[in-house]
Amino acid sequence: MHLHRPCLVLVPDTFVSLSDSTLAAGGQRADTTSLLVQCILEEFESVPVEPVLRKYWSDAAGLEFINQLCVEDDERAATLVTVSNKYYALSAASALFKHAETKLNTRFASASLLIRYVQVEGTMMIDPETARNLELVSNMTSKRSSHSLFGILNHTYTAMAARLLRVTLLAPITVQSAIDARLDVVEELVQTEECFHEIKDALKMLNKLDFDKLISSLAASEARETSSAKAAAGRVTQMLNLRSIVQCMPILAKALQGSQTQLLQIIQEMVSDERLAKIEQLVSNSLNENSMLHKGGLGAVNAKVYAVKANYDRLLDVARETYKENIGDIFTLNSELVQEHNLPFTLVYQDSGFVFTLKKADLEGELPPGFVNVTSRKGKWVFSSVDLKKRNARMKDALDETLILSEKIIQDIVADIVIDIGALYKASEAVALLDMLWSFAHASILRNYVRPEFTGTLAIKAGRHPILEGVQAAGTLVPNDVYCCEASSFQIIQGPNMSGKSTYLRQIGLLTIMAMSGCFVPAEYGSFRVHDALLTRLSNDDDMEKSLSTFANEMASSAMILGLATADSLVLIDELGRGTSPNEGVGISHAIAEHLIKLRAYVFFATHFNELVTTLSRQPSVVNLHLSVQKTRHTTTNFGMRFEYRIMDGAQENMSHYGLDLARLADLPADVISEARRVSERLTAIEAKKNEESRSTKVAVRRKALLRLKTQLTQALDHSTLPDEDLIAYVARFQTDIMRVLQETL
Ligand SMILES: Nc1ncnc2c1ncn2[C@@H]1O[C@H](COP(=O)(O)OP(=O)(O)OP(=O)(O)O)[C@@H](O)[C@H]1O
Numbered sequence: 001m002h003l004h005r006p007c008l009v010l011v012p013d014t015f016v017s018l019s020d021s022t023l024a025a026g027g028q029r030a031d032t033t034s035l036l037v038q039c040i041l042e043e044f045e046s047v048p049v050e051p052v053l054r055k056y057w058s059d060a061a062g063l064e065f066i067n068q069l070c071v072e073d074d075e076r077a078a079t080l081v082t083v084s085n086k087y088y089a090l091s092a093a094s095a096l097f098k099h100a101e102t103k104l105n106t107r108f109a110s111a112s113l114l115i116r117y118v119q120v121e122g123t124m125m126i127d128p129e130t131a132r133n134l135e136l137v138s139n140m141t142s143k144r145s146s147h148s149l150f151g152i153l154n155h156t157y158t159a160m161a162a163r164l165l166r167v168t169l170l171a172p173i174t175v176q177s178a179i180d181a182r183l184d185v186v187e188e189l190v191q192t193e194e195c196f197h198e199i200k201d202a203l204k205m206l207n208k209l210d211f212d213k214l215i216s217s218l219a220a221s222e223a224r225e226t227s228s229a230k231a232a233a234g235r236v237t238q239m240l241n242l243r244s245i246v247q248c249m250p251i252l253a254k255a256l257q258g259s260q261t262q263l264l265q266i267i268q269e270m271v272s273d274e275r276l277a278k279i280e281q282l283v284s285n286s287l288n289e290n291s292m293l294h295k296g297g298l299g300a301v302n303a304k305v306y307a308v309k310a311n312y313d314r315l316l317d318v319a320r321e322t323y324k325e326n327i328g329d330i331f332t333l334n335s336e337l338v339q340e341h342n343l344p345f346t347l348v349y350q351d352s353g354f355v356f357t358l359k360k361a362d363l364e365g366e367l368p369p370g371f372v373n374v375t376s377r378k379g380k381w382v383f384s385s386v387d388l389k390k391r392n393a394r395m396k397d398a399l400d401e402t403l404i405l406s407e408k409i410i411q412d413i414v415a416d417i418v419i420d421i422g423a424l425y426k427a428s429e430a431v432a433l434l435d436m437l438w439s440f441a442h443a444s445i446l447r448n449y450v451r452p453e454f455t456g457t458l459a460i461k462a463g464r465h466p467i468l469e470g471v472q473a474a475g476t477l478v479p480n481d482v483y484c485c486e487a488s489s490f491q492i493i494q495g496p497n498m499s500g501k502s503t504y505l506r507q508i509g510l511l512t513i514m515a516m517s518g519c520f521v522p523a524e525y526g527s528f529r530v531h532d533a534l535l536t537r538l539s540n541d542d543d544m545e546k547s548l549s550t551f552a553n554e555m556a557s558s559a560m561i562l563g564l565a566t567a568d569s570l571v572l573i574d575e576l577g578r579g580t581s582p583n584e585g586v587g588i589s590h591a592i593a594e595h596l597i598k599l600r601a602y603v604f605f606a607t608h609f610n611e612l613v614t615t616l617s618r619q620p621s622v623v624n625l626h627l628s629v630q631k632t633r634h635t636t637t638n639f640g641m642r643f644e645y646r647i648m649d650g651a652q653e654n655m656s657h658y659g660l661d662l663a664r665l666a667d668l669p670a671d672v673i674s675e676a677r678r679v680s681e682r683l684t685a686i687e688a689k690k691n692e693e694s695r696s697t698k699v700a701v702r703r704k705a706l707l708r709l710k711t712q713l714t715q716a717l718d719h720s721t722l723p724d725e726d727l728i729a730y731v732a733r734f735q736t737d738i739m740r741v742l743q744e745t746l
Pocket residue numbers: 472476477478479480495496497498499500501502503504645
């Protein structure tokens with residue numbers, strides 16, 4: 001549900017208590033409301049939940065609706081077969097269409113809707129909490145801020161592409177051939193400037209147009225006949241928008257001519273469908289060439305009145321003539337009054353009709369008698385007269401008449417268009433994908449991203465946090481490397497507070513999502529693995545505020561991670577075990593870590609617990625890293641250390657005194673601090689001694705070296721493109737390394 005941002009949630013009426021027929025978001029709920037509905041209300045606070053009669057949730061009716069409404073294209077048969085035994089999907093479809101009919105007064109033409117059954121497979125699972133913490137689609141502190149991955153990558157022109165981008169970031173694809181096809185397109189766009197600009201110009205013409213909405217409103221008609229002038233005006237606007245869209249398709253197709261990548265060629269085919277030209281013909285035959293869309297005022301009204309060509313329908317021509325005469329009458333009335341009073345009245349068109357206006361500066365004394373509804377606005381008098389009102393009413397009648405007649409004509413055209421509506425859906429999909437990939441290319445050029453590879457090893461050289469890159473002052477962001485393979489699948493990351501641990505973890509998640517979405521990545525080089533899930537336990541400020549529930553939260557997300565993680569998952573854990581006593585924290589963290597190590601998922605585990613380094617490092621696939629910090633002279637602002645934000649090999653040393661430095665900054669009495677230091681140094685010394693004794697036994701070292709050798713050899717076998725001679729030299733180096741380790745650990 002998070003993927004598609006619901007605007008309204010329908011539930012069976014038996015799920016909500018009888019007392020509240022419409023549940024306002026966050027409203028009072030009686031106990032009889034089902035747990036599911038309660039969860040939905042909590043999770044989607046601002047989304048209204050509305051009950052639909054239980055009898056409308058019928059799988060048979062759902063299948064009937066789909067059978068009747070699904071567009072006649074090559075996927076129709078497959079869709080019908082796939083959904084035929086999906087009880088819940090069918091019941092929900094039935095309730096949805098019944099709701100449209102009974103509450104929204106909307107009925108769809110047969111074979112007019114694109115209906116697909118989309119499997120969840122084929123995308124990476126990202127839970128909503130992770131999406132929030134990584135700021136995938138919205139900033140955590142301010143909803144309006146564009147500092148999110150979506151904000152950084154969104155340069156789309158159309159609403160469908162923005163929606164596709166959102167869904168892509170929340171559920172990146174896991175089919176490697178599909179990712180590669182997207183990357184090929186982005187690469188071609190980045191490299192061929194001319195094609196890049198031509199596509200941009202064509203997309204610009206579609207600026208802010210939403211095909212999908214337009215197409216479904218073409219397919220919809222009112223369930224009960226209430227033909228109003230307002231609805232008629234809406235229809236005319238739809239047709240004018242539709243014409244802009246179909247006219248733009250040949251331009252887009254031309255921009256794509258000669259493209260090298262397969263995906264761009266497919267997109268070109270989809271937007272060159274001859275049925276689109278047929279639709280263009282239908283619209284052009286009946287609509288005026290030059291009836292462009294106006295924003296408001298009389299221009300906008302006239303655009304609708306004159307949208308249908310002259311001589312197309314006799315009655316319409318007559319109605320328009322009347323309308324024109326009525327407007328003429330109003331202008332005549334104005335000139336007469338100007339002459340009579342010798343005052344420069346002007347006419348202004350408002351929704352309710354014409355009114356007179358007069359600049360206050362042009363009037364000495366009072367308005368002449370006989371005017372009504374006098375108001376003052378921005379230095380002007382605005383007013384009417386009985387005569388003007390009468391003429392307005394006549395004009396309005398004529399206007400309504402023309403719009404209703406126009407709508408009748410347009411209804412007939414729409415009926416013809418609906419036959420080929422499948423082509424419009426295809427074009428919409430094609431444009432959305434193209435617009436999104438163009439947007440990726442644009443972001444890649446702007447910020448110097450590189451094309452990622454998929455090799456199974458996670459190797460990033462000089463990776464940059466994409467969101468921080470947009471916020472930090474130029475030159476202050478420290479790029480970092482990542483290297484994670486089977487032999488080093490569990491990485492412990494240490495560093496004092498504020499040293500950049502979370503940023504490092506988040507950067508790994510964000511870059512993986514970008515790569516799997518088919519976008520270039522902010523790094524000098526990036527190699528990735530296709531993951532089935534991105535699972536995280538990331539701390540954020542929210543948690544701190546609700547510190548009481550931190551532990552419960554931690555355990556809930558840990559349970560989720562343990563339940564869902566597989567060998568192909570990417571797991572990011574930031575400071576587990578903070579919400580409980582240190583001993584318990586270490587115990588729980590250790591147990592969870594061991595489970596993940598056994599699973600062989602790729603795990604990045606940031607922790608403050610030194611003990612974990614000791615207990616976990618014996619395992620062959622565990623690697624220790626830390627974020628470097630330099631001791632400096634103590635000042636009031638730097639706590640005596642300078643953060644370098646650079647990831648380094650090996651465990652962190654001497655972290656314990658950092659807390660003491662902080663304490664001194666907080667003005668703790670000197671004797672308390674010196675006692676704390678004495679105890680802390682003794683404890684550190686004892687701990688160090690213990691660590692020394694137990695630290696990585698020789699067996700562990702050998703095991704680790706052998707595992708590394710295995711990965712290096714497999715990789716060389718799978719991916720090396722070196723000439724034989726160099727490959728031999730390369731492999732010989734492994735031999736020297738392993739011999740050295742074996743001798744040292746005899
Ligand atoms: N690579 C980097 N380059 C530049 N600045 C960075 C980098 N990484 C982190 N920072 C800065 O350091 C601040 C703290 O980073 P971060 O929150 O990642 O630290 P942390 O070690 O996770 O801290 P804590 O343990 O308190 O959660 C960030 O807000 C950011 O401004």
